[in-house]
Amino acid sequence: MxxxxxxxxxxxxxxxxxxxxxxxxxxxxxxxxxxxxxxxxxxxxxxxxxxxxxxxxxxxxxxxxxxxxxxxxxxxxxxxxxxxxxxxxxxxxxxxxxxxxxxxxxxxxxxxGILSSLVLARSLHGYSRRIEKKVKKLEETMKARRDVEKAVKILADLRGVPEAQAYEIIRAQATRKRVSMSQVATALIGAQDVLKDSAPD
CATH class of the missing domain: 3.40.50.2300 (Response regulator)
Structure with a gap:
């Protein structure tokens, strides 16, 4: 065996x-x-x-x-x-x-037939769970990428710098704080939303 x-x-x-x-x-x-x-x-x-x-x-x-x-x-x-x-x-x-x-x-x-059904069902269930995890991870990766791109545009507009430089600023901030770039991007987007909501009409 x-x-x-x-x-x-x-x-x-x-x-x-x-x-x-x-x-x-x-x-x-x-x-x-x-x-x-x-x-x-x-x-x-x-x-x-x-x-x-x-x-x-x-x-x-x-x-x-x-x-x-x-x-x-x-x-x-x-x-x-x-x-x-x-x-x-x-x-x-x-x-x-x-x-x-x-x-x-x-x-x-x-x-x-019960043993065969059990083996195949367990195998299919395990495969489905692995695929679901991969899809979820891919969706999270895509969201993180979109957030970083959005944050880069926000920072570039705020500081009047090229997007490539804004990207490096976000990356340096993430390295310094030992967090992911997407976390820095999320914080930046959140701060931008707060400023928009608090701006006078």
Whole structure:
């Protein structure tokens, strides 16, 4: 077994799973297979508004007439969601999309396929989180760049100097204060806004 394969198995064994499904044979099958995989399993029905602390993955029965609007289903920091469905009609498929699921298992549940669904869902969820972080970081970088450009123009106008010189002034100030240029730029923009608001009409 490779180191990567061992890491996947170890990750699954440390998984805290929540099964949101009525108490019946399907739930017993799912709980049993998850425990055989090594997961810590909690179950509930109907779906609660708050999950057990530290829940990693939720197996959620998608039942449109009872589908609640739950905060953890739309939270960026929410768990991996594996939907459980019994039919494939338009109403169920719409509810499936709305659940933000990362994987699907189909009733009647069987032990075979649960492990594969769990691995793929966890992998997809992790990939999505990494992409979201990269996008957020890129947005922050772009905003910081726009703020610096705006601050450079403000300072150049105030001091009557070229923008290249205004840029160097902001950079020197950031170095001296040991902060980022965007922080200096934000302070400068804020000061400019205050001066505008306090100026007499």
């Amino acid at each position: 490779s180191a990567q394969d061992r890491r996947i198995i170890d990750l699954l064994r440390a998984t805290r799973a929540v099964v949101l499904h009525p108490a019946d044979h399907d739930r017993e099958t799912l709980e049993g297979q998850l425990r055989r995989i090594g997961c810590e399993v909690h179950s509930a029905w109907p779906p609660p508004s708050d999950l057990p602390l530290g829940a990693d993955v939720v197996f959620l029965l998608v039942d449109p007439p009872q589908e609640p609007n739950l905060p953890w289903m739309i939270s960026e920091a929410g768990p991996t969601i594996v939907a459980i469905i019994e039919y494939e009609n338009p109403t169920v498929l719409r509810a499936l999309i709305d659940s933000n699921a990362h994987g699907v298992v189909v009733k009647p549940l069987r032990p075979f």
